[in-house]
Amino acid sequence: MNKNLQQEPIADIVAALKNNNVIAYPTEAVFGVGCDPDSELAVTRLLALKQRPVDKGLILIAASFEQLKPYVDEQALTAVQRDAVFSRWPGPVTFVFPALPSTPRWLTGRFDSLAVRVTDHPLVKALCLQYGKPLVSTSANLSGLPPCRTAEEVLQQFGGEFPVLRGETSGRQNPSEIRDALTGELFRQG
Template identity: 65%
Template sequence: MNLEVKNDNFKLCLDALRENKVIAYPTEAVFGLGCNPESETAVMKLLALKHRLPEKGLILIADSFSQLEPYVALRELSVLQKERMFASWPGPVTWILPACPQTPRWLTGRFDSLAVRVTNHPLVKKLCSELGKPLVSTSANLSGREPCRNENEVYNQFGSKFPVLIGQTGGRINPSEIRDALTGNQIRPG
């Protein structure tokens, strides 16, 4: 019985993504807000929910690097830079890579780069796999509020009708570490 509810919940969230809606889902540390990165409409809905300026850019989270490859200019990284990045995945390390020229500005913001992560969270991996593409990933919280760590906190901030993929976070205390792939410099500790 419980498994059926979870499967229905998963399908509801997957359908919402396919309809270019925003959902919340558990990640390694907190719940994230996500949407179809190829839909400007969906991304603008997400940014409006967060009260986030489009020029700040966003993170894409994926099941595998092949889902991220169309968005980033991997050829601009040296062998060592690629090895360092791939050694951290799947896992809670987000890397900032040069973006491909065709990567939409609604993802990169004012930058010529894009933040990307290959997750090891099983629910997010399944969601990206079933969708066939990465998700936009930003912490699930209203401006000035703490990021949500469970579905009840998401409902409290976004309303009881908000589509939430029910599940546990990966148990990490801090959001993902962010590093610059070109320099190796840490932008945000994890």
């Protein structure tokens, strides 16, 4: 893949994020929709688009664990628990961490925890690096419709002007596995 071909589209998507817009991008299995996790306006737009209640909480996807540190209480994990998490990252496994008290409720919902993932998808990683922070990540689909697996499906469901980072998913059939970072308990099979 020619990295120069991706720079302009990533810059366009970063500009959309900075304007509090919801964007779409390929992930390990399906396209995701996301936004700036620190913008209540952007998250409210995403929740309205998805018809998702705020109390369910959201997932953050990042290029590195460093990007997630402002949101999760890493001190709550033992060395063994941290090793278990880091042995699965980067990759398609989401872990639920205790959230820092400063983490906004529009991210955690009714929980005192936050689901986070360090991705190994090259485009999402590049996007998070260029934006300088993680993104909210939920499947790209309107309520009642299947998750989008291509940019064209995103544009069909969300409209031709929707900001989409074009690219391929990693080809996984199932969404990311979700586990508790403290106990290892499986919440969703991957």
